[in-house]
Amino acid sequence: MNLTIGCVTDKGNYREKNQDGIICRRCQVGEHLLALACVSDGIGSFSQSEIASAMMVSGVASWFDSILKYFPAVMGAKEVVDDLEATLQELNELIYEGRTERNLEIGCTLSLILIIDWEYHIFHVGDSRIYCLRDTLFQLTQDEVILKQINGKEKKLLANYIGKNRQMHVSHQCGHVNRADMFLLGTDGVCSNLNYENVTGVLSFVSSDEEVEVLCRNLINMVLAMGERDNVSCAIVQVM
Amino acid sequence: MLNDVVIANKTYAKMNISANAQLDNIAINVIRQDIPDFILPMKMINIDGETEIRYELGDGTRLTYLPEVMSKKDFMILMENMLRPFKTCNDWFLDYHKFYLDKNYIIVGRNNSGVRYIYIPDDEHANSEEEVLEFFRDFLLSINLTDDQVYIMNLYRLLREKNASLLNVLDYLVHDTVDSNIAAAGMNQNVAPVMQQRNMAPTPAPAPMQAPPPVKQQAPTPAPVPKTFGKQAAKSAPPKAAQAPAPAPAPAMPQVSQGAEFGKSDMQGALISNLFGEADDAPVKKQAQPKAAPAPKEKSNKGGLFGGLFGSGKANAPQQQPVQQVPMQNPGMAQVPPMPAVQNPGMMQVQNMPAPFFETEDVTCIGGMEEPVQDGNLISMQLEEDRGYQFPKYVEIDLSKGYATVGRFDKAGNPQADFNFEASLSFVSRRHFRIEKAGDAYKIVDLGSGNGTMLNSQVLVPNMPYPMKRGDRITISKNHKVTYRVC
Structure with missing residues (x-):
């Protein structure tokens, strides 16, 4: 088994700053393979949300680096996943406290995939997305939004985000990874423009991380060319 | 007047009231039936003419x-x-x-x-x-x-x-x-x-x-946040927050x-x-606060984002097997440099103690090879079982204020207790347990930790002080079972 990974983020053509955060990591520990990809979209109406998304991805990256000391000799896959969930909960609390006690305007979404050998675990809050391109394009996560009529128009409003409550409501799912799977993570700036045709038109199997990053960049460019105004971020994990 | 008891792993405080006491029956009914959220639940039991009242201390500290x-x-x-x-x-x-x-x-x-x-x-x-x-x-x-x-x-x-x-x-x-x-x-x-x-x-x-x-x-x-979907939709500012x-x-x-x-x-x-x-x-x-009057951008001045994000202990991590790392972080996005975590000042620890610049005499000492100082205000703990986790082998805790809490740094690197383990040890609660001085003896209290505390293999009920003496074993986490011996 081999995993190739890459990620790209872009401020886009209209926004003043990039409030997205993105990270991907891969590590071979003995005969075990771990990979992690995480996207976090700062809430646009909160002026300092780049702090939240940066905290999220930095915290996750730091967690991944620290867990390598203990996996698999000390902590098995289940303990690793439990530890990740506890870490995400704590990061949520820090962002919540920053928002409520320090009056910082921060909040973000979270879509994270952790692959340990042939199993994947997804943690998801908000409306960023994780897709799996297998025989077709599967959307693995559900957007946590509500539909509301505002001024006669139907709008989607974010129902859940990191930092909303002290206790995080996160959806966690797991599954089996197949060879030739491709996982695509994206913030809503990317995902709102995707369908099976344009995704398969851009994505193809490649053999190196650099080429995966090129795929991400191509996807970003396609979305920006379609007129997307939001920050755009995407990550790809390929299973070979 | 009140005594603590543990019944079925719950902590109660109980007291006895004499049989001829004039009880406020209205209040008793209110507490039992309406259960005001600022009063601890109580039960009244009549035993041989005496009334025993039990209050369930429940969750909390x-x-x-x-x-x-x-x-x-x-x-x-x-x-x-x-x-x-x-x-x-x-x-x-x-x-x-x-x-x-x-x-x-x-x-x-x-x-x-x-x-x-x-x-x-x-x-x-x-x-x-x-x-x-x-x-x-x-x-x-x-x-x-x-x-x-x-x-x-x-x-x-x-x-x-x-x-x-x-x-x-x-x-x-x-x-x-x-x-x-x-x-x-x-x-x-x-x-x-x-x-x-x-x-x-x-x-x-x-x-x-x-x-x-x-x-x-x-x-x-x-x-x-109103998040609009579809490329045709204009990206509108959130209507509710936009106007003062x-x-x-x-x-x-x-x-x-x-x-x-x-x-x-x-x-x-x-x-x-x-x-x-x-x-x-x-x-x-x-x-609902208006965006027209933005809040002062109070940023933490603790040396980096929120006091420094994560950075304790990673540098010394030993590799157990050949590890091939491929860090992939997109350049150009917001970088948050991790700051080394700083131990709470005032707590003595054998590790990381800087040597004085001017020495009038040789004060070098080698930790772990001498008898611990028998000081009533200092309690030492020696690591007996680390289960593969990186815990300091020797810990000294200062009880000069009568007690000390033991926990860990939070994920932003901020100390949460009097003595803090590193932030990556997620199974240690930020405020895990507390040691108190009780005359010449000690007590240990689990502060409602997520994974529990054990004393000599006995799981501690939260918020309940247990007597502890030198030679006892404190186990952090019922699942992970990292054990220190009190010296």
Whole structure:
């Protein structure tokens, strides 16, 4: 088994700053393979949300680096996943406290995939997305939004985000990874423009991380060319 | 008067009341049936003519276990939660003089969710008004605020006034909360400090302040952000947060309440309705603050983002197997350099102790090879079982203030306890357990940790002190079982 990974983020053509955060990591520990990809979209109406998304991805990256000391000799896959969930909960609390006690305007979404050998675990809050391109394009996560009529128009409003409550409501799912799977993570700036045709038109199997990053960049460019105004971020994990 | 017992892994406080005691049956019925959220649940059992009352201490932390050093904001929340029952108890046909005022038996809910008292439905044990005030005076003197010690003194002076009343303190707290919300919203203040206003009685009320956006009123929407989907939709700013609401007419500032008692107040109705708005700092209300008056961009000055994000212990991580790392982080995005975590000053630890620059004599010592110093204020722990986790082999804890908490740094690198393990050890709670000095002996208390604490293989019930002596074994986490031996 081999995993190739890459990620790209872009401020886009209209926004003043990039409030997205993105990270991907891969590590071979003995005969075990771990990979992690995480996207976090700062809430646009909160002026300092780049702090939240940066905290999220930095915290996750730091967690991944620290867990390598203990996996698999000390902590098995289940303990690793439990530890990740506890870490995400704590990061949520820090962002919540920053928002409520320090009056910082921060909040973000979270879509994270952790692959340990042939199993994947997804943690998801908000409306960023994780897709799996297998025989077709599967959307693995559900957007946590509500539909509301505002001024006669139907709008989607974010129902859940990191930092909303002290206790995080996160959806966690797991599954089996197949060879030739491709996982695509994206913030809503990317995902709102995707369908099976344009995704398969851009994505193809490649053999190196650099080429995966090129795929991400191509996807970003396609979305920006379609007129997307939001920050755009995407990550790809390929299973070979 | 009260004794702690553990029954079926729950902690209870029990007391006996004599058979001929005059009990307040109305209060007993209210507590049993209506279960006010500021009173601990109780059961009454008649045994051989004597009445035993058991109070379930439940979830939360004893007030005596809370850190005495806290921020002003945390203190204000705690104090408001402590005082609110004294105002609302009348509505429940309860008498606050019968609250049992002992820090060991006042339970503070998790995450500032409220404070609960033991209610003794017996006139014989009722406190006088002066005893109630004295309790809060002593409590104030025991608190150190990290950012505004003068605030404590102002409250203390309120309680020393001739006709002191807890209601005045509560008003002061609430107004200060409103004032700091105004300041946070960056709006102009046109009021004298509250204390100055109180001293101006009887004077006309000062110019009404510009009311802040209604942070304590019902917010109109549960969702903070309208996120439009579809490329054709214009990216619109969130309608609700974009516009500053017109300031509501401000309530006049209160006059000094001379001789006001609980349940009776000469506060104006508008102020009362604003006093006890939402208990929770629900996020929706925060988002109702107008963007037109942006909050001051208070950034943590603790050396990096939120005191330095993660960075303890990674540098020394030994590799157990050949590891091939491929860090993939997109350049150009916000980088947050991790700062090394700093151990809480004042706690002695054998590791990471810097050598003095000028030495008049050789003070080099090698840890772990000599007998631990037999000092009653220092307790040493030696690692017996690490289960593969990176814990310091030798730990010294300073009990000079009578107790010390053991926990870990949070994920942002901030110390949360008197002695802190590294942040990556997620299974250690940020405030895991506490060691207390009890004369020549010690006690250990689990502070409601997520994974539990064991003493000599016995799982500790949270919030319950257990006697501990040198030679005992403390196990952190029932699942991970990292064990220290008390030297």
